[in-house]
Amino acid sequence: MSTGFQLLITTLVTALIVSFLMFFIYKVRQIRTKRDVRKAYYNAMARLWFGVFLIIFGTNSIVQFNTLVTYIIGGIFIVLGIINVTHFNKARKYFKSNLPIEDEAYDKLNKQ
Secondary structure, eight states: OOHHHHHHHHHHHHHHHHHHHHHHHHHHHHHHOOOHHHHHHHHHHHHHHHHHHHHHHHHHHHHHOOSHHHHHHHHHHHHHHHHHHHHHHHHHHHHHHHHHHHHHHHHHHHHO
């Protein structure tokens, strides 16, 4: 095996681990928060990282195993990952713009 191939596989596996950890972190944040908009924002972020995980997983399987079945299944993972990333990136932007509004409402509620 060439050094470039080993470096590519190592990079893909590292990116897989990082994306799964980020997914896990945002899922824990979603469970721990009590505020609804933040919960939706953290869910969107978690799903975004899950989409990245799917893209990297599909790419990794295509690079490592060169069969027709792997190309089909890896392609499905990549397409599902791209759909997840685009949809939940839009959701993340929407909920991020509503976070200051929720903060103001939460502060008013706590002052009363």
